[in-house]
Amino acid sequence: MSPSTPQQPDSSRRAQWRNDLYVVIFEADTRAGQFFDVILLIGIILSVSAIALETVQYFEDRTAWMSAFWALEWALTLLFTGEYVARLLCVHRPLRYAFSFFGIIDLLACLPMYVTLFTGVKSGSLMIVRSIRLLRVFRILKMMRMLREAEDLKQAVWRSREKIFVFLSVVMVAVTISG
Numbered sequence: 001m002s003p004s005t006p007q008q009p010d011s012s013r014r015a016q017w018r019n020d021l022y023v024v025i026f027e028a029d030t031r032a033g034q035f036f037d038v039i040l041l042i043g044i045i046l047s048v049s050a051i052a053l054e055t056v057q058y059f060e061d062r063t064a065w066m067s068a069f070w071a072l073e074w075a076l077t078l079l080f081t082g083e084y085v086a087r088l089l090c091v092h093r094p095l096r097y098a099f100s101f102f103g104i105i106d107l108l109a110c111l112p113m114y115v116t117l118f119t120g121v122k123s124g125s126l127m128i129v130r131s132i133r134l135l136r137v138f139r140i141l142k143m144m145r146m147l148r149e150a151e152d153l154k155q156a157v158w159r160s161r162e163k164i165f166v167f168l169s170v171v172m173v174a175v176t177i178s179g
Contacts, residue, residue, distance in 0.1 A: 022090040025083075040083065047076045048134050077113040084110055108132045 024032045050069045059065040084106045088094040097103045109132055157164065 018090045021086060025087055025090060039079075043076050043079050044134060046072065050076075073113055077110055080106070081110045105132055105135050 023030060024036050027033045050072050053059050054066070054069050059069070087097060087103075087106065091097045098107070
């Protein structure tokens with residue numbers, strides 16, 4: 001079990017509803033768990049699609065579309081917030097989950113709209129953070145095989161860091177000169 005994967009709560013000391021919620025959220029073997037994952041996947045796809053469409057000039061010029069995107073983003077933010085809170089409620093060690101890789105990704109998936117609400121900063125400027133929702137697909141699709149491949153890629157990049165640094169330096173010089 002990876003450090004970012006919460007452990008099954010001890011059923012003798014926890015309420016049964018928390019154990020049931022844990023099974024739905026973290027286990028894709030059940031029908032409810034699969035349904036939960038499909039709903040989240042649809043939400044992620046809708047969110048990323050809305051983010052992409054918001055940048056298209058045609059939609060930017062039409063208030064009705066931007067209002068629809070805004071409403072969709074809030075609905076999805078509430079969905080992701082509810083999911084994040086549910087995950088915190090059902091895991092045995094909520095702080096451990098909150099500071100795990102996927103816990104931080106889940107939190108970052110919710111924050112941009114709340115930052116917009118409380119600070120007035122336009123949500124568009126937080127588009128990159130909102131796009132982090134796409135990383136959640138890895139967990140939903142249970143792509144542990146792909147995560148192992150990502151570890152191999154990380155090691156290969158680390159071994160080639162000097163070559164990458166030289167390449168990026170040349171690119172930066174070329175961009176500076178052409179600029």
